[in-house]
Amino acid sequence: MMAPKIKDVAKHAGVSVTTVSRVLNGEKYVKDDLRARVQRAIDELGYSPSHIARSLVRQKTNLIGVIVPDVTSSFYSTILSTIEKTASLNDYNLLVCNIIEDIDKELKYLQVFQQMRVDGIIIMHEKINDDIREFIGKLDIPIIFSSVKPVEQRFVSVIIDDYAAAYDATRHLIDLGHTRIGFLGGDMRDITSGQNRYIGYSHALADRGIKTEETFIQFGDYKTQSGYDLMKVMLDQETIPTAIFAVSDDMAVGAMNCIHDHGFKVPQDISVIGFDGSQLTEQVRPRLSSMEQPILEMGKVTVDKLLDLITGSENSPKKDVILQHRLVVRDSCRTYPDDIKA
Amino acid sequence: MMAPKIKDVAKHAGVSVTTVSRVLNGEKYVKDDLRARVQRAIDELGYSPSHIARSLVRQKTNLIGVIVPDVTSSFYSTILSTIEKTASLNDYNLLVCNIIEDIDKELKYLQVFQQMRVDGIIIMHEKINDDIREFIGKLDIPIIFSSVKPVEQRFVSVIIDDYAAAYDATRHLIDLGHTRIGFLGGDMRDITSGQNRYIGYSHALADRGIKTEETFIQFGDYKTQSGYDLMKVMLDQETIPTAIFAVSDDMAVGAMNCIHDHGFKVPQDISVIGFDGSQLTEQVRPRLSSMEQPILEMGKVTVDKLLDLITGSENSPKKDVILQHRLVVRDSCRTYPDDIKA
DNA sequence: CTGAAAGCGCTTACAG
């Protein structure tokens, strides 16, 4: 037996489909006895309205497409989790795409999102190539970027001030007395998490007149393994840093592990500060100091803002939302006692 | 201007909508010149077919609903990531629901899945209450359970043999010479990860005639914090274990941290073995030995099996798939040298 | 090889 349709309910209740539709949608102007009869028919038949059919006529799917670089990362999984929660609270559902460095897949997914007629799209990375740029350029579905800001100005982003955050993190190490500060960076093709954080780091040093070795600056891919490998490169040099600023907690943990495996101690020998404030910071020993992004808030605000865009509340201006970063000091950094004040 | 519909394409190309539909779906029996004209019209108009409308007539959405207990956990995020990958390869998209101990939300989501007319559902936990049991009982959408096996026999599961895996993990500690082996368990309402793992642990001890203290057995919720708290309880006792078996890597890491914070060392003072084989095992120091589930394979097989169910390949029997567990020895366990053989 | 028409399961003016 086929699943019952609205027509079956109508027949069963002895009313028109219009009336059934009305009680389904909680409209008033339905007499109580009819409403009751319809409700009973629905229950007896175990009727469940087709969201597909509804979407078609309403021209609204209540679907949000989300593009995550890597759900496996503690940062993204946390933000995804709050995005899901906020969306769910607003009766939206998530269509999730997990990239992992696969640009072709992203374009394909964006096309799927378009065909699915999702009401809005959340993108959490900024490796936008020309094809994608062109595609989203002519897409008339609201798009919001979360935790990153691509070059195109027409899209709104929910981010922190990555430059300032990196500056402050570096400054923290400087204030502890460090001058040999290594940098484990991201992808310089990324404006937000690549370039801005690097510039923040180097300005913080420059403002204090600190010069740095070339080998103290390394770039990777934000992951633990990458942090490990880059740290290894640094440790193989003649002079090694007394402190490390990594642009993700995952990288920082990789660095900590590498330091540990080489027989050094954090923070006694080398201090390490991470970035993101993910749950990893509390899962490792020593606990990792980190420049925290307000992850939960970021996820919530992203969805709220996207819903604004969807409902077209023009009173909400099409402006980026800049959230506050925050230094959380844990146990992975210490003061550097030497006399090097040169 | 509205997004173009198939009718617009037809008009633009000077053919019928039927023909447009045919080229859209790559059917043969369309003359080359017509096909070319239609294709050009599609390109010029930037036409993208509505998946919604298609779904309605085809009675197929290519959607899979996934219920994850907590995307934030390294185990679930990894399995989700491979589920997504496999689904994507087969042209299916994921509708993701993140529970987090919220049963009401689950029922609501299952209803949404039903209304969305998803082609199949993947569930990754087993806290099925009566409402949910009844609901999925009358749902005629294929359901598959991944990493857990609920009591109802009519659903297929993709799992490991949790009893044997827990037995083997415990046995590993026994073989290293330990007899005071603490157990950090899960939720005993869970058959798979609660009861089976506990029974495996206790049988392994019993088979060697090892008695255990009551306080050596604690139950939590699989998370890091829980592992920490339970370990604290154990360390506060008069006699403490020389080894710990935790039923998740997250809990094991919590235990390791607690041990560390109390001034003890892993594995010198206390050995710790985890369960899952998540990426956390390599992110902590000492690296965590763990009873590994084949997470990637599990995700892939789950989707493959579900697609079998969906396409109704009756040649594929409706049987559970039991994958192989594997002990991965890292640095968190050591032999116990004392003479306690009593 | 091509097209007119019915139909997928709903909602929404419109009329009463």
Place this chain on the structure above:
DNA sequence: CTGAAAGCGCTTACAG
């Protein structure tokens, strides 16, 4: 307050 009819954007027999 209620219902008949059109329409959302496609696909799919059916006929030619």
